[in-house]
Amino acid sequence: MGKKLLLEKAEVPGIKGYEVYRREGGYRSVEKALKMAEAEVVEEVKKSGLRGRGGAGFPTGLKWSFIAKPEGVPRHLVVNADESEPGTFKDRYLMEFIPHLLLEGMIVSSYALGSNDSYIYIRGEYDWIADILQEAIEEAKQNGWLGNNILGSNFSCNIYVHRGAGAYICGEETALIESLEGKRGNPRIKPPFPAVKGVWDRPTVVNNVETIAAVVPIINDGGEEYSKIGVGKSTGTKLISACGNINKPGVYEIDMTISVEEFIYSDEWCGGIANGKKLKACIPGGSSVPILPANLLLTTAKGEKRLMNYESLSDGGFATGSMMGSGGFIVLDEDQCVVKHTYTLARFYRHESCGQCSPCREGTGWMEKILLNIEKGRGKMSDIDLLWDIQRKIEGNTICPLGDAAAWPVAAAIRHFRDEFEWHVLNPEESQRRNYGLAGYAEPLAIATV
């Protein structure tokens, strides 16, 4: 049983309310942090080795130290709760069941960054969670954790909840900032980075919900203690939202030392593949990271056991590896069709492209149409190479990472499951009746023992 830091108290009845949360030791980190200097708090976070939990995995302490501090200009902390990646629902769980944990982390982080007005940008679809957060903010205010001169110190902080209007692109930090300012959510061209010019051109740090929540145990137990959990540069615990063809879908907190095989098959976590089927493939980190076939998922190309952490999941680069991403763990069993699956993702990215830069705007729509043709048995063999060429011309050539996020799933699907695409083209009628099923790449347990 791994150590739990964030979800330890999630099952306590009434933890959503302030009274229980405080009784269970809540807001201790604020008391502790306010006695420290701002730089010391940042130093603790640096020591902890905490990496951004939103997907990119950038060291949080380093990001905080980049924030510009011009004289007389307010700074802001913005929490990115625009969790829209298909397969990712960890922040939702956190905010819905222990909203005060996020607020506590935000107060500490705001203190460290010198932000007197901090924002939670929450996706529009989470409207009931926005209400939960608003209620928690009122409770925190009544009990003196928010407002002017918190705990008699010089530090004042207010937290505002801002609802998005249902755009995936607003999870990109600069698009989020534009949207927060009340503009169309188009990503900005970087540089300047938000740490220099963010909300209303003021220095801004944008962090994921889980990242900010993780600041609470870091301050409570110390950065050193936090960094001892996990392996290498993957310190602390990570929330994984597991879904797909598994027996026990849900949000799990893992300590990044367990193997992928254990995570999928152990009863403590996913509980194995549903209905006694075999594992075919998995997207380990949210829909935009490359899909991996079972054999490469469980063991790396070097033959080592793949672990659930940043380094191990990306071992082998995109050729034989994937990414930790946001922790949206999507499992596909032997009955799933990779072509249809890729088409579904392509449709999502086409719908969510902001339309600002040409490769993403035009390329995502083109890929979706070709994939639909192949899925419906109207595809040509040359379409597969065309898809490869289109994704190659989108990747890296766009303003924001949405272009990459749209290109990677298509690239990985063709890279690992080209035979399935070809089968669809060669058997247009049969492909409408049945799925391709398992090929040689998916005999997970046998390969794992080699």
Add this chain to the structure above:
Amino acid sequence: MEEIKTIKVTIDNISIDVAPGTTILNAARLIGGEVAPPAMCYYSSLEGSGGKCRTCLVEVAAGSTADPRPMPKLVASCRTNVMDGMVVKNITSDRVLDARKGVVEFLLINHPLDCPICDQAGECDLQDLSYDHGTEGTRYAFARRTFVKEDIGPYIQLHMTRCILCYRCVYVANQLTNERMHGIVDRGDHAAISTYISRAIDNDFSGNMIDVCPVGALTDRTFRFKNRVWFTKPMDAHRDCENPECCGKVTLWLRGEEVFRVTTRNDQWGEVQRFDGKAGWICNTCRFDKKETKDWVIEGLTTISRHSVIGANKYKILEMPKETIANVMHGRDPRLIMDIHSVSGVNEPGMDLSDINRPATSTDFEQHPQPKN
């Protein structure tokens, strides 16, 4: 006097000293020629423009003297400032040329390619771009996205199907007019320029939107279908405009003595020229209401690149053909010359058209029905 510090940048093996804060694109334009990357959305006189079309992507082989690491991704040259000692590859980089080919393809897959009936033809940035960097034929096998044409006000027609979403007209509305009436609605490949609920754009400087549009998405309603740009003769002209914001220096597009349209004076990059450090935007009165030569003080012929279809030598040295029609026709001088094909039966009347000593009319065909074979 304090020495102005310049920094050195090398683009395609050509070095140039530029002022700090210059973008790669502008440094490349100082070198000129093929070294300058194409730009569809960047417009130097519009603050904040650029970065969107991705045609100006270049490879940075060395970031600066201080940090000579290459940049991993291609960068938009219009929005990336040069650093001292930066080494940039544009046409010398296969990666850049490949990516650019991709961008041109992306820009064209939903473009209607209706150049034969488009007013922009002949002065269209997208035509030039696809001619220089595109490929023959298309790999796109689907129906193209279309929109309904819309008149936005008495002067401008919006033909959204042709739009490449460069956002230039939005910046014009933001920066030149008091109130922006249009913007981008929707997202992705169905994003559109719109006034949202068919409102008229009515503003003294709205006409400049037409000039900044790189394609034929915004066209001048007073010029629509009146002429092809290569038949007209551009002349520089000016007038004392009452509007203090208006520059008054324009290009008149004439055919004979008739002024077909009035535009801003553009430089070699297709952007509005700057006079005394100020962009030479013109007001709608100059553009749409002053359409007679007597309204203007004509300065002379506009210099046009010899590569342009507009400047194809046709008015500087005009040679009259030696074989005139009258000579060929042995003294007969037809008022209408028709090119008669034999494809359709209508064109094969049972009579010799040359027997008629005047242009043929439809009644001639009725009187002489087609011979039955």
